[in-house]
Amino acid sequence: MSADGNVLDEVTPELIRRIEAALAEGRTDEVKALLAVLSAPGQAWVLEQVAEPERDALVGLLRRNLDPETLTELDDEVLDDVLDQLDSKDIAAAAHELEADDAANLLDELPEDERREVLAALPADERADIESALAYPEDSAGRLMQRSLVQISDGWNVGQVIDHCREATDLPDDVYDIFVIDPAGRLRGSVPLGRMLRSKRPVPVLDIVDPDIPSVPATATRDEVAHLFRDQNLVSCPVVDEGGRLLGVIMVDDVVDVIDAQAESELMRMGGVGASDMHATTVRTVRLRGLWLGINLLTAVIASLVIGQFEGAIEKIVALAVLMPIVASMGGNAGTQTVTVAVRALAMGELTATNALRFILKEFAVGGLNGIIFAVLMGGAVVIWYQDWRLGAVIGAAMICNLLAAALAGTLIPIGLEKFGVDPAVSSTVFLTTVTDVIGFLAFLGLATLFLL
Amino acid sequence: MSADGNVLDEVTPELIRRIEAALAEGRTDEVKALLAVLSAPGQAWVLEQVAEPERDALVGLLRRNLDPETLTELDDEVLDDVLDQLDSKDIAAAAHELEADDAANLLDELPEDERREVLAALPADERADIESALAYPEDSAGRLMQRSLVQISDGWNVGQVIDHCREATDLPDDVYDIFVIDPAGRLRGSVPLGRMLRSKRPVPVLDIVDPDIPSVPATATRDEVAHLFRDQNLVSCPVVDEGGRLLGVIMVDDVVDVIDAQAESELMRMGGVGASDMHATTVRTVRLRGLWLGINLLTAVIASLVIGQFEGAIEKIVALAVLMPIVASMGGNAGTQTVTVAVRALAMGELTATNALRFILKEFAVGGLNGIIFAVLMGGAVVIWYQDWRLGAVIGAAMICNLLAAALAGTLIPIGLEKFGVDPAVSSTVFLTTVTDVIGFLAFLGLATLFLL
Structure with a gap:
């Protein structure tokens, strides 16, 4: 396993001892330096491994320097504790950096009044995105999906699509499929990026589209989504409303988290434990x-x-x-x-x-x-x-x-x-x-x- | 859930009853027609749901018409039974259609002498690929990886890469990352396809490469691979030999299968069952x-x-x-x-x-x-x-x-x-x-x- 590849290589018990020692002796700059080089999963790992008083101290030291992605990686019990240490301005700053779906999951953990404070501190468009994610139940496809995707008109040709991608500077790197919609916003199918790249510029998109792709309604449950990804070996899946209009896309890495959570929950329920209480008081x-x-x-x-x-x-x-x-x-x-x-x-x-x-x-x-x-x-x-x-x-x-x-x-x-x-x-x-x-x-x-x- | 999206929608108890009835009454053309329209996971589902005598009869009817992908979807106990019904020519025909990693997993289930017969019936290059997959232990990264990937020289620019992709007609649709190697074949990093598409033709590949990507040695275990994908939210991960040379790539959908299998195995072991014996005699x-x-x-x-x-x-x-x-x-x-x-x-x-x-x-x-x-x-x-x-x-x-x-x-x-x-x-x-x-x-x-x- 390459050194940069694995949380368990990155965060050794040795490193945690050094962080604990530096913290105990008040060497705060050293603590910050040790944590700053870690990836978000690495930071999350450290926060889960240390005892609660040390965790609170670490969060107090880091505050805005905490990688927002770290919050999305934490166990629920630990997340509640970490959010308790942050004020609504800190949380709003983190939510600002996150995708709307991740930000919504974060805000779901907050009490009603604090959630309102955080939302009020965000720009209007982000607030709207997060609120529309929050409108879906916590275990629904609508909550799991991300809104950033590449969608194109069914009247375009390959050249127009490629020019569109080049001009849009805010496109994410992890685009795998380009979704084709009709003028009413209804999903017509998708084109894998690789196929788009290999096609000639004048080819109409409708000539190379996969029309029969699976999609899920935003109201589908996480379990149904996981079943679909599993059965069809999907990497991504579009989410549509009742009218078949494209709303967003669910990526497989989020589904992996769902599958892990399902497996853990099944094991715990069979063992007479509601959920893993490893990190509970x-x-x-x-x-x-x-x-x-x-x-x-x-x-x-x-x-x-x-x-x-x-x-x-x-x-x-x-x-x-x-x-x-x-x-x-x-x-x-x-x-x-x-x-x-x-x-x-x-x-x-x-x-x-x-x-x-x-x-x-x-x-x-x-x-x-x-x-x-x-x-x-x-x-x-x-x-x-x-x-x-x-x-x-x-x-x-x-x-x-x-x-x-x-x-x-x-x-x-x-x-x-x-x-x-x-x-x-x-x-x-x-x-x-x-x-x-x-x-x-x-x-x-x-x-x-x-x-x- | 869209009608084409879910095995459970596709294969209803009603459909299985129709297949069983048609089989019992000797209407073989109807059986074949009902099965032919199903996806590979759907066919696998039918074979897992029916009783053993009906399963043997179905396999006997289908033989070469069985979608080879179906074999990769079957539970181990059911797969053993299905392979028993097929002769080595049938199995060789199926292996010929499959990726080397899937074919190797299939051949692993066969007794030594039958495996040799199947390998002998395959073209030399496919035999070599499958044999080199079989050389890795069953639960290793080397077995999990696929060999088809896009690798390019670190001296190229974006235009050369795009031309290369256009000329190579056998490239798979599901390419997400292009891997960059040095003249010795060592992995230098990867470029997401989306970034390649958005970059100008004269830009050198090394200007847009991600050099610090995780990779796994071919000898890593499945468990280590699953941990890595989970921790880093990966969609694909290159596999390298001891010298850092690129051997293949593991895709997340195969890792989802590993994670499912791990979860099932953990639950079963805790419940005092070695593995799910649902389909065992x-x-x-x-x-x-x-x-x-x-x-x-x-x-x-x-x-x-x-x-x-x-x-x-x-x-x-x-x-x-x-x-x-x-x-x-x-x-x-x-x-x-x-x-x-x-x-x-x-x-x-x-x-x-x-x-x-x-x-x-x-x-x-x-x-x-x-x-x-x-x-x-x-x-x-x-x-x-x-x-x-x-x-x-x-x-x-x-x-x-x-x-x-x-x-x-x-x-x-x-x-x-x-x-x-x-x-x-x-x-x-x-x-x-x-x-x-x-x-x-x-x-x-x-x-x-x-x-x-």
Whole structure:
């Protein structure tokens, strides 16, 4: 990896120690010099890595010298903290440097009154652009798009386009496609820049346009945009209004951020964390996690109510108490495997009405087969351990019951939640472990009551 | 979403039902016609959605009519099945149409002898390109890169470059950057196509080149490439050999696939599944899942050995058996939250030597605070339920112990595994639940033995 290519090469733990040391000893010029040479992702990295008091001190030192792009790279929790250290004039100066979409995302983090102050401090045209971005919901294509693009009339020829590009001095470097619109502003298609370059000047643009390009309405969600880029391997995609008029363009690097955020969010929800709270304060983390733990406490209490029904059996055969967590835990683990595959397949749109029944039947077969395997293993071990073949048979039968229940619950719960519009990633595991705990304890203790007492 | 923009719009469950019906009734021309109009991702989607016998029948019908790009879009399990249906001539015909990097990935799935047959059936220059791609490890930048790019001499001016592009008829449309090399083939930098277009013909290329562009060595891993694209918001990145000579270019759409695959793999490993086995056969799925369940069985047995040490206490106070799973389960859930945040932060490089201690201390504080909250809640409930304040105190104290243990295990285990080069995503949870089960049962039953008997 080239030295200038990677944030992790640029910002070493060594560099962070030097910044922290210089800060602690009040050598502010050195701190500024160390930060000034960093790229925006590098500066963001430093602000995320240091502790909160140091971060506040760094932001206080930098203020207007903070690269505005740095703000767009920060984790939300860290960004909130950094914005707290800046006054509305500083934030307006940063917003002035940013694209309207990035500026809108920044302003979204501010309280209503501060947002108004920042907007008031901006030139009228920028304010209008940011306000029109803010008019779209936070997770929409309209918010994700940038407004700077090259659009040309469908009556032009290649020579006119090239002259137009040469004359417009404010064109961005990262232009890949030139969009063709009709007199009403409706999107007619696009021409890759490479093709434009290779075509002769008198050729009409309509002769070389790709008319059938994908586009998204400004109201499409980020998830829909990410799906589209993924499925079609896009680098950029035009955004249109209800009338098909060109509004802006979404670039793939913004979509990469969306895909990363989706993946992180899915993992976190499956792990019982709303969002990564790595950078949140202790108190906030306790609150976020506690909610989930409270829900899990209810699940655990339900399971122990089931056990409570069998106190008599446990009193007579205390081995039941020793063995019962094994049955419940195997069901929980097998069900988690199924839920993980199902949740991902639902998120990627791979689990549909077409193959849902086939998926459920396959998981049921997998649960049954693994049930038989682990029934034999565990049943055999119990026979040897306790010298009691009936106890072995009971744990084996309970194991099969619970792995079958895990397969059914692991498929039906996420599919059902998705159907009713509830996020399967966040709620599936809690319902699943309720089922596998209850069925695990019920099957094992119930069969034991029937056959061993 | 425009009708042509989305695989999910293109391939409706309705369409799949029509294809299945036509196939079942032997209307092969209709099947071919329905598939022919689909895009490559659309064809791939159909092959992934139908059951295996129908898939084999579809591939048998299509053979050479299968869009070669379709093969690059398929899930690995489905691809293996499809390749089984094609002979080496068919596969060679497909490889001939594909870029060398995609063809190499295809050939990687074949057994050694069939791969040789396919290579032998290809023209010499294509064979050489594919073989040189195959020489790089499967997860390297060298494999990910494409060889077709526009490279120009550092002695040229803009006019020469434009003439060169006009004359070269085989240039791809998706050129965004033109790479500048010195006479030894070493990368000097790049010029965005848009800037080239706007510059006057006599301007020397070296006047408008970006010299400080990131590049990756061909031996860099996919993970390193994905990090680089993410950190620098790249659309393309040149690949160089040890001598800095330009070998190829990696485009962002291939990196999107890498990022998706990484995210899926992380989620699957955390869920106890090696890789998504959605499309694997039942027997293969049983084998893949069974391994993980076997490891979890050992964990569960260790936990029950701990319980076995307290049989006497449980015999005397059967309520202990009823309540003990609650303590273990709360520890497991709290620890999973911590592990999830830690594993993701390690994967993204956000958890480093700089902030590891701070992270551990924070998690310990979160565990302690949530421990106190749930100790009061659960202890109080037990006092009311069993009318026994000493039992309530014991379960409260055990809860605090176990949530502190969960915080330590949830941070130290993934950090330690990463340090020793073991994948934290796949092994952390199993070690964690061993710790939280053992400490949960030990603390609760041990304190009960000390204070209640």
